[in-house]
Amino acid sequence: MITTIGVIGAGTMGSGIAQVAAQGGFDTLLLDINDDMLQKAKAGIQKNLQFLLDKQKITAAEKEIIFNRIRFINDIKDCIAEVIIEAIVEKPEAKIDLFNKLAQVNNNTTIFASNTSSLSISSIQSGIPCPARVVGMHFFNPAPLMKLVEVVQGDQTSDEVTQTIYALCKQLHKTPVLCKDAPGFIVNRVARHYYLEAMKLVEQGNASFENVDAIMEASGFKMGPFKLMDLIGMDVNLAVSQSVYEAFNKEERFKPSPLQIDKVAKNELGKKTGKGFYDYKN
Numbered sequence: 001m002i003t004t005i006g007v008i009g010a011g012t013m014g015s016g017i018a019q020v021a022a023q024g025g026f027d028t029l030l031l032d033i034n035d036d037m038l039q040k041a042k043a044g045i046q047k048n049l050q051f052l053l054d055k056q057k058i059t060a061a062e063k064e065i066i067f068n069r070i071r072f073i074n075d076i077k078d079c080i081a082e083v084i085i086e087a088i089v090e091k092p093e094a095k096i097d098l099f100n101k102l103a104q105v106n107n108n109t110t111i112f113a114s115n116t117s118s119l120s121i122s123s124i125q126s127g128i129p130c131p132a133r134v135v136g137m138h139f140f141n142p143a144p145l146m147k148l149v150e151v152v153q154g155d156q157t158s159d160e161v162t163q164t165i166y167a168l169c170k171q172l173h174k175t176p177v178l179c180k181d182a183p184g185f186i187v188n189r190v191a192r193h194y195y196l197e198a199m200k201l202v203e204q205g206n207a208s209f210e211n212v213d214a215i216m217e218a219s220g221f222k223m224g225p226f227k228l229m230d231l232i233g234m235d236v237n238l239a240v241s242q243s244v245y246e247a248f249n250k251e252e253r254f255k256p257s258p259l260q261i262d263k264v265a266k267n268e269l270g271k272k273t274g275k276g277f278y279d280y281k282n
């Protein structure tokens with residue numbers, strides 16, 4: 001039975017996933033190596049819960065209970081749970097190293113889920129002694145609002161683990177979709193061109209990024225590609241572009257854009273740094 005969910009990485013995704021877990025009634029551990037990120041996550045979750053209270057979606061008592069279900073931690077030895085979801089940097093070696101460390105302190109039934117946007121679950125699990133218990137659990141941004149979760153079964157993930165995670169998504173009031181471990185899974189493969197073609201238009205001087213966003217939003221998309229990239233984080237989006245490009249043997253249509261490479265080089269990562277394509281500093 002799952003009573004405790006561990007979430008590693010308290011950034012954009014991890015803080016949202018921890019909120020989802022706590023709202024779903026689970027004892028939740030949120031771990032980060034950076035104390036500033038933990039503080040930021042604490043404040044962000046409080047703000048989100050206050051918003052729900054203001055909208056009368058939860059009561060003041062529920063807000064307290066949900067928040068108190070989350071323990072903010074910085075020592076891996078304290079991260080003992082039945083399911084651990086990692087949302088750290090999009091680098092396979094970092095994720096493999098983390099899961100190996102977690103496997104040493106957890107028992108032999110703990111499930112290790114990766115929130116990776118684009119890395120192969122099969123290649124992550126091949127670096128871990130318990131590959132059958134490694135699975136993809138890809139939430140969307142912002143995690144507390146977006147219903148979809150791609151559940152990705154790697155070559156060695158057991159059916160039982162996949163089904164447990166699928167059922168857990170439902171308990172978390174999400175809509176799980178089973179996916180093959182193919183590059184970009186489903187959404188990031190299709191959405192790659194939403195970003196890449198938009199950046200090509202701007203690179204070639206055919207439109208401003210503001211106009212591209214305005215037109216896409218006027219035609220029914222909730223967010224234009226540039227606003228969406230700022231929300232996702234330029235570093236994360238570039239890492240996904242690079243990973244899908246590599247996985248498709250450098251097919252030209254998936255080639256990362258010089259615009260996004262330049263933004264990352266300037267540390268203009270979007271909302272999280274106060275500047276991306278747009279400015280977020282007041």
Ligand code: NAI
Pocket residue numbers: 008009010011012013014031032033034037086087088089090091094098115116117118138139140141231232233236272
């Ligand atoms: P982020 O940069 O906002 O946060 C990453 C956090 O991980 C940072 O707080 C960092 O201090 C922490 N961290 C790094 N290494 C760590 C370690 N070894 N142990 C503990 N904490 C560590 O990144 P974001 O955007 O939350 O992305 C995280 C993962 O989620 C990536 O794999 C990304 O591809 C995926 N993802 C991102 C989405 C987005 O829209 N940003 C959407 C869906 C998935």
